Amino acid sequence: PLESPLRRIHQDRQDYPLAFDAGLVAASWGDADAQEQMRAVALGGKDTQRRLAALEALIAGGHEQALSLAVQMLTAELRASADLHAGVLGALGRLDDPQVGEVVAEAYPRLAPEQKPKAIELLTQRVAWSKDLLAAIEKDVIPTDALNVNQVRKLLEREDPELTAAVHRHWGTVRTERDPQREQVISRMRDYLRNTPGDPHRGQEAYMKVCGQCHKIYDKGQEVGPDITSNGRGNFDQLLSNVFDPSLVIGAAYQAQTVITADGRVLTGLLVEDSQERVVLKTQGGKLEIVPRDQVDEMRQSKLSLMPEGVENQLKPQELADLFAFLVLDRPPDDPEAKLIPGVQ
Numbered sequence: 001p002l003e004s005p006l007r008r009i010h011q012d013r014q015d016y017p018l019a020f021d022a023g024l025v026a027a028s029w030g031d032a033d034a035q036e037q038m039r040a041v042a043l044g045g046k047d048t049q050r051r052l053a054a055l056e057a058l059i060a061g062g063h064e065q066a067l068s069l070a071v072q073m074l075t076a077e078l079r080a081s082a083d084l085h086a087g088v089l090g091a092l093g094r095l096d097d098p099q100v101g102e103v104v105a106e107a108y109p110r111l112a113p114e115q116k117p118k119a120i121e122l123l124t125q126r127v128a129w130s131k132d133l134l135a136a137i138e139k140d141v142i143p144t145d146a147l148n149v150n151q152v153r154k155l156l157e158r159e160d161p162e163l164t165a166a167v168h169r170h171w172g173t174v175r176t177e178r179d180p181q182r183e184q185v186i187s188r189m190r191d192y193l194r195n196t197p198g199d200p201h202r203g204q205e206a207y208m209k210v211c212g213q214c215h216k217i218y219d220k221g222q223e224v225g226p227d228i229t230s231n232g233r234g235n236f237d238q239l240l241s242n243v244f245d246p247s248l249v250i251g252a253a254y255q256a257q258t259v260i261t262a263d264g265r266v267l268t269g270l271l272v273e274d275s276q277e278r279v280v281l282k283t284q285g286g287k288l289e290i291v292p293r294d295q296v297d298e299m300r301q302s303k304l305s306l307m308p309e310g311v312e313n314q315l316k317p318q319e320l321a322d323l324f325a326f327l328v329l330d331r332p333p334d335d336p337e338a339k340l341i342p343g344v345q
Contacts, residue, residue, distance in 0.1 A: 028060035052087035075107045089118045090287045101129030105136040113209045118285040124154045125265045134166045148308035182245035196321040200333035203326025206319045213284050218332050222286030235343030246307035256306035260298040
């Protein structure tokens with residue numbers, strides 16, 4: 001009953017305040033005219049949020065060019081906003097197409113540093129995409145250290161022989177519980193960081209590449225884990241433990257949940273909602289993944305923090321020194337009044 005009035009609104013009443021929203025709904029239902037309008041918005045619009053909404057409507061409506069359109073938005077517009085690229089990667093997660101893995105893996109080297117972790121998170125969601133990810137690793141298109149240990153564990157969740165063999169080949173044995181040897185890593189990092197000067201400006205870049213995927217500081221980054229502007233940096237030992245041994249103490253609100261959907265996706269994040277109607281996870285990068293309850297095949301809580309161990313393997317030694325030079329300041333490094341937090345001196 002809504003099809004006819006929606007068509008009249010999005011076709012004949014473009015000045016109507018809800019014309020764009022009507023077009024989105026009609027496109028998601030498969031209306032050809034509305035899909036053509038949304039395709040034009042996604043390709044040539046100036047409003048990032050509208051472009052992403054148009055793309056998601058086309059994906060929901062099963063438009064045959066949705067994947068090629070997403071790839072064009074992701075790779076042809078290298079100077080586009082970070083929000084656009086992040087949104088495209090998030091939208092692709094809803095596209096049950098085996099080609100997604102191949103095109104995202106191929107685009108990976110050209111993505112901005114802060115978007116690469118989002119691409120890896122996407123590629124670990126489905127078996128076919130994960131195999132494309134591992135093929136790219138075999139070809140040295142994607143480095144093995146682009147994956148954090150939680151993402152490697154997610155590959156093992158599938159119990160797929162090919163994925164399991166590749167994980168063991170590239171990463172060896174992967175623990176499913178906290179590694180007690182992290183205390184030795186902390187000791188080694190304590191000595192290294194105390195004797196290695198860092199640049200806080202470069203450290204801010206390192207922060208956004210890794211930590212900013214889940215934590216805000218000075219209003220920058222994603223709000224998945226706690227905002228660390230005023231949390232977790234009170235003294236040097238606490239900071240070392242939080243960065244290098246995140247599973248030592250896990251707050252109840254920050255225990256990772258893994259959801260396996262009926263269509264084969266594996267999603268890991270923090271639980272935002274668990275109701276009779278749906279499960280909502282906030283994943284790395286800040287994206288909300290909404291799964292209808294009848295599409296949840298399996299759900300379990302991890303013994304480990306969503307923040308992965310092994311950041312010392314994702315950043316080069318100098319990048320770690322730069323990162324800590326940034327983290328120990330009480331203000332952004334470009335603030336002339338920035339100084340060391342008293343407890344870290």
